[in-house]
Amino acid sequence: MSMFQQLMAKPWAADQGKLDDLYAGGASSRLAKKLALRVFLAVVTVLFTLLVTAYGGRMVYEDWRPAPQVNLLWANTLVLILSSAALQWAQYSVRRGQMDAMRVGLLAGGAFTVVFLFGQVLAWRQLAMMVYFDVTNPAIAFFYLITGVHGVHLLGGLVAWGRTVAKVWGDFEVAKVRQSVELCTVYWHFLLLVWLVLFGLLFTGNNLDLLLKLCGIR
Amino acid sequence: MAYVAHDASVFAPPAEVGEMELYHPKTWLGKYVWSQDAKVIGIQYAITAIGIGLVALVMSWLIRLQLGFPDSFSFIDPSNYLQFVTLHGMIMVVYLLTALFLGGFGNYLIPLMVGSRDMVFPYVNMVSYWVYLFAVLLLVASFFVPGGPTGAGWTLYPPQAILQGTPGATWGIILMLVSLVFFIIGFTMGGLNYVVTVLQARTRGMTLMRMPLTIWGIFMATVLALLAFPALLVSAIMMLFDLLLGTSFFMPALVSMGQQSEHAGGSPLLFQHLFWFFGHPEVYIVALPAFGIVSDLLSVHARKNIFGYRMMVWAIVAIGGLSFVVWAHHMYVSGMNPYFGFFFATTTLIIAVPTALKVYNWVLTLWHGNIQLTVPMLFAIGFIFAFIHGGLTGLFLGNVTVSVPLSDTMFVVAHFHLVMAVAPIMVVFGAIYHWYPKITGRMLNEGMGKFHFWATFLGTYAIYLPMHYLGFLGVPRRYYAVGGTDFIPASAQSLNAGITIASLLVGAVQLVFLYNLVWSYFKGKPSGGNPWNATTLEWQTADTPPKHGNFGATLPVVYRWAYDYSVPGADQDFIPQNVPAREVART
Numbered sequence: 001m002s003m004f005q006q007l008m009a010k011p012w013a014a015d016q017g018k019l020d021d022l023y024a025g026g027a028s029s030r031l032a033k034k035l036a037l038r039v040f041l042a043v044v045t046v047l048f049t050l051l052v053t054a055y056g057g058r059m060v061y062e063d064w065r066p067a068p069q070v071n072l073l074w075a076n077t078l079v080l081i082l083s084s085a086a087l088q089w090a091q092y093s094v095r096r097g098q099m100d101a102m103r104v105g106l107l108a109g110g111a112f113t114v115v116f117l118f119g120q121v122l123a124w125r126q127l128a129m130m131v132y133f134d135v136t137n138p139a140i141a142f143f144y145l146i147t148g149v150h151g152v153h154l155l156g157g158l159v160a161w162g163r164t165v166a167k168v169w170g171d172f173e174v175a176k177v178r179q180s181v182e183l184c185t186v187y188w189h190f191l192l193l194v195w196l197v198l199f200g201l202l203f204t205g206n207n208l209d210l211l212l213k214l215c216g217i218r
Numbered sequence: 219m220a221y222v223a224h225d226a227s228v229f230a231p232p233a234e235v236g237e238m239e240l241y242h243p244k245t246w247l248g249k250y251v252w253s254q255d256a257k258v259i260g261i262q263y264a265i266t267a268i269g270i271g272l273v274a275l276v277m278s279w280l281i282r283l284q285l286g287f288p289d290s291f292s293f294i295d296p297s298n299y300l301q302f303v304t305l306h307g308m309i310m311v312v313y314l315l316t317a318l319f320l321g322g323f324g325n326y327l328i329p330l331m332v333g334s335r336d337m338v339f340p341y342v343n344m345v346s347y348w349v350y351l352f353a354v355l356l357l358v359a360s361f362f363v364p365g366g367p368t369g370a371g372w373t374l375y376p377p378q379a380i381l382q383g384t385p386g387a388t389w390g391i392i393l394m395l396v397s398l399v400f401f402i403i404g405f406t407m408g409g410l411n412y413v414v415t416v417l418q419a420r421t422r423g424m425t426l427m428r429m430p431l432t433i434w435g436i437f438m439a440t441v442l443a444l445l446a447f448p449a450l451l452v453s454a455i456m457m458l459f460d461l462l463l464g465t466s467f468f469m470p471a472l473v474s475m476g477q478q479s480e481h482a483g484g485s486p487l488l489f490q491h492l493f494w495f496f497g498h499p500e501v502y503i504v505a506l507p508a509f510g511i512v513s514d515l516l517s518v519h520a521r522k523n524i525f526g527y528r529m530m531v532w533a534i535v536a537i538g539g540l541s542f543v544v545w546a547h548h549m550y551v552s553g554m555n556p557y558f559g560f561f562f563a564t565t566t567l568i569i570a571v572p573t574a575l576k577v578y579n580w581v582l583t584l585w586h587g588n589i590q591l592t593v594p595m596l597f598a599i600g601f602i603f604a605f606i607h608g609g610l611t612g613l614f615l616g617n618v619t620v621s622v623p624l625s626d627t628m629f630v631v632a633h634f635h636l637v638m639a640v641a642p643i644m645v646v647f648g649a650i651y652h653w654y655p656k657i658t659g660r661m662l663n664e665g666m667g668k669f670h671f672w673a674t675f676l677g678t679y680a681i682y683l684p685m686h687y688l689g690f691l692g693v694p695r696r697y698y699a700v701g702g703t704d705f706i707p708a709s710a711q712s713l714n715a716g717i718t719i720a721s722l723l724v725g726a727v728q729l730v731f732l733y734n735l736v737w738s739y740f741k742g743k744p745s746g747g748n749p750w751n752a753t754t755l756e757w758q759t760a761d762t763p764p765k766h767g768n769f770g771a772t773l774p775v776v777y778r779w780a781y782d783y784s785v786p787g788a789d790q791d792f793i794p795q796n797v798p799a800r801e802v803a804r805t
């Protein structure tokens with residue numbers, strides 16, 4: 001039943017009572033984890049939307065100075081795509097019962113993520129060395145802030161990833177591992193998507209107009 | 219969320235619901251300190267919140283002493299005064315009310331009322347409390363650092379919040395912001411639990427529309443909090459950057475104390491937008507649980523079903539949605555495009571519609587009810603009064619032309635205290651009197667309770683009604699002293715003195731309440747399992763107080779909504795939610 005239909009129900013009416021008695025209840029912790037991840041992703045979406053909006057709002061001021069380009073970000077983006085792809089591979093394998101392939105995918109996903117984070121730190125340092133570097137330039141400050149927040153979310157993901165990896169050796173319950181892999185994969189795809197949006201809109205320099213239009217500012 | 223096939227002849231056996239594995243602690247510490255039982259966590263939250271709330275109460279006395287009797291207290295200087303105002307507001311709104319309603323009542327009531335053994339992620343739930351406690355300790359620590367706590371006002375507006383010259387401009391504000399960051403992290407852990415438990419762990423037969431309104435209110439408030447707190451998180455982090463790393467998110471180029479600051483080009487308005495994008499939903503984060511709980515108190519103690527249950531649910535949902543599009547009514551004086559102001563004034567008036575509907579429904583629930591003037595009922599009625607008064611002044615303030623002259627006066631202080639301090643606190647008290655018997659197995663003393671109610675109710679009116687008038691006169695808020703101001707007559711001072719006396723008395727009366735809590739724990743009348751003859755599941759537990767796992771061997775099965783009071787034809791004037799139709803005694 002859709003949420004809307006549920007909200008239309010008249011719980012005091014006898015007919016509705018018969019229907020409601022059929023509701024079996026839910027206490028499955030598997031569904032709970034899935035739902036919890038979705039709710040969490042909604043929270044994270046709000047967080048990044050606010051950051052992007054703040055960036056866009058600041059950008060319309062006349063004194064806006066775009067941040068210099070850091071070309072390393074293109075490579076980092078590629079690595080992050082690879083990490084997502086590796087996890088997708090892990091998920092595909094665990095669903096087909098190919099545990100070795102799943103392990104490879106999982107480990108590769110984590111490794112690419114670590115490389116990505118390392119690359120981001122490198123990008124930070126490159127930017128800090130440039131002549132244009134100026135902490136009071138909001139574009140630069142936003143760059144550090146937003147990439148930092150994104151990185152922290154990946155680090156958090158790595159914790160969950162580590163707990164999954166710890167589970168996949170020796171005897172394990174396939175259903176549980178499968179769910180952990182699936183949840184990791186969703187999270188990674190989500191953070192990749194966030195990154196692509198951030199990178200495309202904010203850090204490649206030529207999409208300012210688009211962003212402002214999206215935010216309804218111009 | 220599956221529906222089982224219906225076969226009317228065979229009643230489905232109970233507890234077909236998947237049982238959850240509970241963590242069973244072995245030691246006393248594991249049971250009462252590092253507990254993963256939502257009930258214990260709820261009580262931990264409540265005690266911590268009330269404890270820090272008392273600190274904020276003491277600060278309100280100090281504020282009032284200064285306003286009522288200026289120049290009489292050498293230990294209150296202008297800096298202290300601003301620090302008291304700031305910490306009073308911040309603690310009351312975030313660390314007391316938010317934590318108490320969601321962490322306290324949410325934890326205790328959600329699993330019990332939806333028929334679950336515990337929250338879905340008990341471990342995360344436990345961590346949530348400890349992170350909250352850590353946030354509180356950081357806040358307390360800010361009293362002891364050089365410069366003391368921040369005095370920037372609970373809204374923490376930059377640039378002044380982090381400029382030298384504002385009290386606590388270095389350590390105080392750092393600790394405040396870091397504490398908020400931890401509060402939000404802790405809350406998010408708890409909040410995920412509350413939302414998922416409500417959506418995913420309800421017992422058999424407990425459809426969404428059979429849930430008591432208490433759960434609806436807490437649920438929706440949690441959703442709001444999950445979506446609104448990120449704005450505060452972002453602004454806290456950005457302000458920390460500005461302060462510690464020298465960025466200029468919020469800090470414009472300015473000259474402070476004769477020095478050109480190193481900042482350039484930041485936007486203070488950006489902070490205000492972020493803050494109020496959190497701040498307005500925050501007022502409903504506090505209000506919605508109160509709305510929900512008060513609906514149940516009224517229904518139980520008037521022995522009547524709640525009037526317009528569906529409408530009440532819809533109103534909660536509608537208010538939740540609308541509260542994200544009204545934030546700029548707090549910024550009418552910050553300078554904005556007039557169309558902007560028009561938009562936000564309109565949305566503000568629209569949100570008043572579902573709010574008013576709720577008020578009508580509460581009153582109609584009382585209409586022709588079999589009203590029991592128990593202490594919880596008294597507090598519930600007190601809530602209706604305070605909320606109507608505060609809501610009406612909100613309507614005035616929602617209009618730009620009225621709000622601009624009244625902004626930053628005592629009128630605003632009176633508005634938001636009635637609507638978000640007095641009204642929710644009335645519900646907190648009502649709820650404690652109502653559920654204390656379930657938590658402890660004993661009733662709170664009724665005589666002390668009635669005294670507590672009347673003194674608090676009349677006392678708070680004595681404080682806040684005259685404050686509106688001071689606002690009309692133009693008495694500003696957050697001022698240490700108004701000095702010789704021509705437009706403020708000298709008589710305003712005597713009014714202020716009277717308000718101070720009333721507030722000290724109201725404060726003192728709360729000691730009676732605390733005493734009652736302790737006294738009744740040992741000497742109160744034993745309550746039995748269901749002293750109010752209520753229908754909801756928490757009153758039908760095998761043990762009172764409920765043991766770990768809440769419901770004994772089998773989970774309850776729900777056969778009706780939460781409001782079967784005074785059903786025609788039934789022998790008793792209430793039918794618990796877990797009683798099937800064939801077991802209802804009729805004559």
Ligand code: HEM
Nearest residue numbers: 501505547548570609612613615616621625630634637638
């Ligand atoms: C129909 C309902 C309401 C309307 C139309 C309304 C409108 C307003 C407006 C326009 C202001 C800004 C006044 C100014 O600064 O000039 C305001 C302030 C405030 N309102 Fe309300 N309000 C309503 C309900 C509530 C509720 C339910 C709460 C809390 C539970 C609340 C809490 C506050 C607070 C805390 C402030 C002051 C914030 C500050 O400046 O520090 N209001 N309200």
Ligand SMILES: [Cu+2]
Nearest residue numbers: 498545547548
């Ligand atoms: Cu508001």
